[in-house]
Amino acid sequence: MDFTFEAISAEEFERQRSSFEPLTDALRRLIDVGIHTEVDGDTVAEALEHLEAATALLERRQRAGRSTLRHADTGRPVAWANPAVGLRNAIAPPMIIEHEADGTCWSEFTLGPAYEGPPGWVHGGICALVLDHILGEAASEGLSKPKFTGTITLKYLRGTPLGPLRAEAFVERSEGVKTFARGYLLDADGATVEAEGVFIEPAWARDAG
Amino acid sequence: MDFTFEAISAEEFERQRSSFEPLTDALRRLIDVGIHTEVDGDTVAEALEHLEAATALLERRQRAGRSTLRHADTGRPVAWANPAVGLRNAIAPPMIIEHEADGTCWSEFTLGPAYEGPPGWVHGGICALVLDHILGEAASEGLSKPKFTGTITLKYLRGTPLGPLRAEAFVERSEGVKTFARGYLLDADGATVEAEGVFIEPAWARDAG
Incomplete structure (x- = not known):
């Protein structure tokens, strides 16, 4: 198991949070809307085009794999990706x-x-x-x-x-x-x-x- | 508790599955991509516009609330929305x-x-x-x-x-x-x-x- 962690300053954490949190919130909303939509096939296809365009944009730069950041001040993991508490994981409530x-x-x-x-x-x-x-x-x-x-x-x-x-x-x-x-x-x-x-x-x- | 269920035929199930499953799959992919993206703020903003457009399209017609469909043939719940098995819930693996x-x-x-x-x-x-x-x-x-x-x-x-x-x-x-x-x-x-x-x-x- 590789448990090497990097530190992230409070300032850089805040910058990333404010940039990415609206994205995660938008995805949470889409998950809810997607479960209950009853629009016709053409409208689904139109929505899909937007989702694919968003995916292509976000894929332009991806972190390699695992989330190993810790807060520089507390030493606690940032846990961006965590499915219970992750501020960047739309599965998390959070x-x-x-x-x-x-x-x-x-x-x-x-x-x-x-x-x-x-x-x-x-x-x-x-x-x-x-x-x-x-x-x-x-x-x-x-x-x-x-x-x-x-x-x-x-x-x-x-x-x-x-x-x-x-x-x-x-x-x-x-x-x-x-x-x-x-x-x-x-x-x-x-x-x-x-x-x-x-x-x-x-x-x-x-x-x- | 209201456990009233409606029946869905195999044919209608298949129609809805083939229409909505690509949508859920696209959202699953976006959840993954969203966790690890490192694109700049402008690119996030551009992606957000697409996500909001998709949300607006899918919101045009929404089922009222709960998922109470059962397969007409087996009597088993369809469980579209279920967070473990739901074919329409992007949280589910499924x-x-x-x-x-x-x-x-x-x-x-x-x-x-x-x-x-x-x-x-x-x-x-x-x-x-x-x-x-x-x-x-x-x-x-x-x-x-x-x-x-x-x-x-x-x-x-x-x-x-x-x-x-x-x-x-x-x-x-x-x-x-x-x-x-x-x-x-x-x-x-x-x-x-x-x-x-x-x-x-x-x-x-x-x-x-």
Whole structure:
């Protein structure tokens, strides 16, 4: 595994964010619109031409592969490409993770029609995605330490409605290379899904430490 | 919960699939290209104009909300919008689920850069999404019976590399309203993640049965 990271200054991060965030937002909107459009074949073909033109423009210069940037000030990965929190990945809601001084993490975000499982409800696997991610953030101190999910258990207490949601997570205890984290997905009426996870420091990081 | 479904004939399904699938594929490509583009601000702005034009075209006619279509022949939900299997949801890889006569489900699919967690590896939460979905397919006989995830436990045996993968699931046993399913995510060398889930028939469906 290659975990070499480069640093990005706060200023350069801000420049890239302000340039690329509108692009990701436009793609999120297109994902939603694409799911529910009922326009005829000719209109789809016309839309496709625009999408292909946009692709050709954006392909003119591509970063080679992996996203390994870290914030120069905090040392945390920028995680532009991450499917839960990535500001440049249209798949991500995105979750913006807040880190409290006591190590607790939380995030408030909205899950719209692209995350629907049963009609009107969030797909159970999307609940798992957001909880795996936020438990991992708590266990790894904001992804600043390499920790991998060992085991995660999700208890679905009731359906999670599409719309505004909150996720939170904290570390319960650590034993050697294992960190035990717990968290919740919540709507306005309280918890909908509870998660418990064990996160493990990989052997190569232990050797390096 | 409103679980009213409308039927769609094989012919109409095929017509809609062939019209809309290229659109979803184009969006999947744009998601990937958008993550890694390094073009300058002017080029981003030019691409954005195309994306906004495409959005305006596709918005001309939108289905009202929820996706409740079922195949007229099998009774299974079409699940166009589903974030794991939806042919019209650019977030979905998509998984195409195969159902064996013995109830086993499997799917082969590729997870590219949009699903990356640690550099080069699939995000643990994405592994959870695909496993929650395929266990649910097995437990609900291809989504033909309403079953909700009660509990799911995922054991991460090793990292899951980006690229071609396989998921499989089967029912271990049923006890009253509970169905116990098990499944695996695998690369060419075998299982990377193991999942065990309990799926529950909701009270309203029991009453209706």
